Amino acid sequence: MPRTNDEVRTAIVSFLKETLETRGYPPSIREIGVHVGLASPASVQHHLRRLEADGLIHRDPTRSRAISLANEPPRAVEIPLLAEVGAGYSVVAEVDDVETIAIPASLVGSGDHFALRVRGDSMIDAGIFHGDYAVVRQQHDANDGEIVIATVDDQFGTIKVLRKVGHRILLEARNRRDPNLRVPIEITHRGSIQGKVIAIWRNL
Structure with a gap:
């Protein structure tokens, strides 16, 4: 059964939290896509932009792969x-x-x-x-x-x-x-x- 956008975004946030806690830096766009079943990097970016607009995550536009959960500073940069x-x-x-x-x-x-x-x-x-x-x-x-x-x-x-x-x-x-x-x-x-x-x- 197809998942709703909210379910996909919940899965992304959960994966971000798990990855940050286990290895200390966020997953790549490709890793997020594989985990939640999105083949297109553009689709992952779309969901990340929505999560950021909703205040659930923060992304530093000046640095690659700098994603953090809301109210937390970025833990890693590339x-x-x-x-x-x-x-x-x-x-x-x-x-x-x-x-x-x-x-x-x-x-x-x-x-x-x-x-x-x-x-x-x-x-x-x-x-x-x-x-x-x-x-x-x-x-x-x-x-x-x-x-x-x-x-x-x-x-x-x-x-x-x-x-x-x-x-x-x-x-x-x-x-x-x-x-x-x-x-x-x-x-x-x-x-x-x-x-x-x-x-x-x-x-x-």
Whole structure:
């Protein structure tokens, strides 16, 4: 027997609540459609818009997949996962088909953010390991001692500690076991800071 629109929307709200409680971030449009039996993403969006108009859910129009129940802040947001970062790996500023990663909304404040997958062990003494995700706020300067994503000579992207010595901008590794990493890298006029690392996200 066909369900009414109210029954479908009740099922959507129930699924949202269950998913938020069990994994901490909301389901995708596709997951909602599969769960409630809607093949068209447009149909799911239609029901979500109605639920929002009725005050049962809240959606942040500036962020993908930021859905929360009424009177609750969004628990997760999606930010673009742009590239891997580490010696020899470029920081990609723009790509056509951007993969995203869902992270707790509490990690992200104002401004534009992106994530990079860490490759290598140059920052292990700072608690940053191979395979971690660096959550980055896009900005072109940072304070001395902060962890940043930077390019050097326009050739590679790296995650390092920023050091300002006079007019020199240096990047320091954090790995006592590799003496080759202790020599700071200098950002030249062809290099730049891409953003400040505000959090490290690790899948357990």
